[in-house]
Amino acid sequence: MYQQPTEAKPMKVFLIDPHDKQVKELEIAETRLALQDLIGFETIDFDEIDSNGDCLFFDEECFIRQQVNVGKFKVDNLAPIAGKGVIVNSPDNGQTLSTPKINLSDLIKRVTFL
Numbered sequence: 001m002y003q004q005p006t007e008a009k010p011m012k013v014f015l016i017d018p019h020d021k022q023v024k025e026l027e028i029a030e031t032r033l034a035l036q037d038l039i040g041f042e043t044i045d046f047d048e049i050d051s052n053g054d055c056l057f058f059d060e061e062c063f064i065r066q067q068v069n070v071g072k073f074k075v076d077n078l079a080p081i082a083g084k085g086v087i088v089n090s091p092d093n094g095q096t097l098s099t100p101k102i103n104l105s106d107l108i109k110r111v112t113f114l
Contacts, residue, residue, distance in 0.1 A: 054088070
C-alpha cells in the first residue's frame with residue numbers, strides 16, 4: 001500500500017502525452033496525488049519498465065473509459081496505453097516515488113506512439 005510522505009519533496013518525472021506525441025520532463029510533488037493529477041484520473045496503476053525500479057504509471061481504466069482523441073502509446077513491449085503515462089522510479093512496488101533513473105533521450109527511443 002502506498003504511503004504518502006509526511007513532507008512532499010519535488011521530483012522529476014517524464015510525462016508521455018500521446019495526444020501531442022511528446023515525452024517531456026516535468027517536476028511535481030513526490031506524491032501519488034500529484035501523479036493522479038498529472039494523469040487525470042484517480043485510478044492509477046503501474047508496470048515496471050526496467051530492473052532499476054523505473055515504472056510507467058497510467059490510468060488503469062484507460063480502455064474502459066469512452067475518451068475521444070486521447071491517443072495511445074506503448075513503452076517497449078508493454079501493452080498499449082490510452083491517455084497519459086508518467087515514468088517514475090518506485091523500486092518497492094509503489095511504496096515510494098522518486099525521480100526516474102532513465103534519462104529522457106533513452107526513454108524517447110523506447111516510446112512508440114500508436
